[in-house]
Amino acid sequence: MEDIEELAASYERKLIEVAEMHGELIEFNERLYRSLMSKDHLIVQMRQELIDLRGPVPGDLSQTSDDPSLSDFETAHRALINVWIPSVFLQGRAANAYHVYQVHSDANVL
Known part of the structure; x- marks a missing residue:
């Protein structure tokens, strides 16, 4: 009986660790997505500046x-x-x- 409780507690700790890692991955993914969108916007903006300065690329x-x-x-x-x-x-x-x-x-x- 004691082994089962210990095993259940071990699984619970591991489940909590996995949930925390999942949350961190979600946050990291959101930061990467915002960074990518920001860089895409900057590329569009710089391309338009180049076209304004030199004409069509x-x-x-x-x-x-x-x-x-x-x-x-x-x-x-x-x-x-x-x-x-x-x-x-x-x-x-x-x-x-x-x-x-x-x-x-x-x-x-x-």
Whole structure:
């Protein structure tokens, strides 16, 4: 009889430990989820800042397909050319100064 009570008490302690670990895992999962959502929001925000500064990111056609001024035909049958100028350098001095542009481009037919 004493062994059964001891075994029951041991199972009860283990059950309490498992319940506590489960609670900790739930809290940890919630923190991870909030962190992930925060980082996703930051990525969206930084991508929009990049687009605002430099124009559409090469390879991202979603930025041009939502233009309400284009008809369905224009949207479906136009060529899309992305030009991206990531950097500009000033070369030369005084009257001989000029700018050198780094230009990337790609063309896609929609």
